[in-house]
Amino acid sequence: MQRLCFALLLLPVFSIAQDGFLRGADLSYVNEMEDCGAMFSSGGEPEDPYLLFAEAGCAIVRLRLWHTPSWYDTLNAGQRYSDFEDVCRSAERAREAGMQILLDFHLSDFWADPGRQWIPAAWAPVADDLPVLQDSLYNYIYSTLTAMHERGLLPEMVQVGNETNRGILLPQAVNDAGWVLDWDRNGPLFQSGLQAVTDVEAATGQNIRTALHIAGPTNAHWLMEGFANHGVTDFDIIGLSYYWQWHMPATIGQTGSIIGSLRETYPDKEVMIFETGYPWTLDYADAASNILTTAHPDYAPLSPQAQKQWMLDLEASVRANGGSGLFYWEPAWVSTDCYTPWGQGSHKENATFFDFDGEVLDNGGMDWLGAAPTSVEEASPRERLSVQMRYLGNRTLSVEVPPGISDSLTCQIFSIDGKGVASHALQPGENQLRLAALPAGQYVALVQSGQAVCLTRLIQLP
Incomplete structure (x- = not known):
């Protein structure tokens, strides 16, 4: 039988030391959840969630940063989260627990994702003046990182933008009018953001690994070609989002194959999964609609063990294809009496690492963090198929x-x-x-x- 393509290859040039693979978690919601009354526990004993994750085996904490999230002013007690001060509070907790930091610049006042890349209101007047907008972006990233450095909180990793499939810093009217990807605007903006990180490295003498973030593994190659063709090459990591619910029928194996192909095409870049998640139940603890409600047939029925197995199998595929990290998105976004812009409670309490009482799930996702890596049989090299x-x-x-x-x-x-x-x-x-x-x-x-x-x-x- 003629062998095709590349799948689950273990190539020596891409080998990652076992202790060098990063298992991470996005804990951006923890401060807010605790202020809203959430309690986290293990074995019935209250625990600091940052220490809990560190002790479980989490090596790095991902933290989102919004420019000016003023929409929080009308929610709950009016306290803002994921702004600079809240991120520093979270980064300090991560440092004290012995974990690294990945800072996620959303480059917006609100959630940035494949469908929404709204420019911060402060920069809206210069949205059509590319040089001034570049300067604003550069100064924002440079000053943010410099201020964090002064507090001893400079992150080890920085991503410029969040799920930037359609670019960054779009006027809301342009964003909402339909799909747009203006590389003549996009390229220079990303270059400015990445240059700011490079200059902070030079000023502080500390290394910061930079990343671009793409939603959906099937989008990775054409977007990476666009970045390369427009001069955006000075970064270290290709970060991907992969959720079964939103990216089906792309499987774990196909995602690994794409990672292997990216590593081959861009051998100077690391590849990581920056976001994934899997529900452990279809039940709910509040009135907020849950965003992950679909089970993969191989990981059904839903259970804490199925959630853990999803993470183990995904990590095995990432590792086997030369990837170097895997992050879970919002494993501590538990239910509280507080509100989001869309409802009361959490939109992901059924996919956290905790039950509805805040207790760590038995044999659930938290156990993935400390589990031995799942062994994957080395695949034989396969011929390329000329399609x-x-x-x-x-x-x-x-x-x-x-x-x-x-x-x-x-x-x-x-x-x-x-x-x-x-x-x-x-x-x-x-x-x-x-x-x-x-x-x-x-x-x-x-x-x-x-x-x-x-x-x-x-x-x-x-």
């Missing part, structure tokens, strides 16, 4: 498969936010795939053999 893909117009995609291929091939179509929307079986020769049923927009076409990803391409449907 050609062309968009012919008239909503027809041509995929040319070489003759003599006995493995089963498919072409999956993903929306720009990473969700699978169509799948087509492929045969040797030319395959003309009709995409008439899909709405207008940009999509990612992915050719795969089993779990091995062979080729991804961005296509535009009128």
